Amino acid sequence: MHTPARPRRLLATGLAACAALVLAACNAGKPASEEETANAIVPQAQFRIVLTKVEPGNRSGEEVYKAICFTCHDTGTLNAPKFGDAADWAPRLAKGYDALYQSALNGLNAMPAKGGLADLTEAELHRVLVHLTNSAGGKFTVPADAAQ
Numbered sequence: 001m002h003t004p005a006r007p008r009r010l011l012a013t014g015l016a017a018c019a020a021l022v023l024a025a026c027n028a029g030k031p032a033s034e035e036e037t038a039n040a041i042v043p044q045a046q047f048r049i050v051l052t053k054v055e056p057g058n059r060s061g062e063e064v065y066k067a068i069c070f071t072c073h074d075t076g077t078l079n080a081p082k083f084g085d086a087a088d089w090a091p092r093l094a095k096g097y098d099a100l101y102q103s104a105l106n107g108l109n110a111m112p113a114k115g116g117l118a119d120l121t122e123a124e125l126h127r128v129l130v131h132l133t134n135s136a137g138g139k140f141t142v143p144a145d146a147a148q
Contacts, residue, residue, distance in 0.1 A: 061131030089136035
């Protein structure tokens with residue numbers, strides 16, 4: 001026995017009519033202005049990347065640390081003493097500032113000269129060395145001719 005298609009067509013027509021009414025009701029108010037539409041589709045979050053280049057010689061110890069030194073000293077990569085870890089730094093601090101400076105200047109073990117930052121000035125090297133060592137209990141001061 002064959003079921004007539006008419007009830008299905010009536011059902012489809014009824015659903016289409018209901019959908020049209022629902023859509024019409026959604027736009028029952030005044031139409032949105034261009035400004036309202038633009039505001040409604042603006043991304044909810046925006047970000048901007050701002051790169052600032054600090055010229056060599058003017059960088060603070062913290063800036064130099066964040067530019068290059070953190071790569072190994074935050075994690076202890078290749079046995080680098082970790083930032084802020086007094087136990088890692090104790091034997092190094094015992095050697096004194098001049099020995100630490102020479103190691104940083106010329107490189108030691110896996111660390112290249114000046115930490116691999118070719119444009120690092122001597123003044124900046126003093127600043128970053130004091131920043132790094134004092135984080136772990138050092139009591140060094142930046143030499144007067146290297147101070148900012």
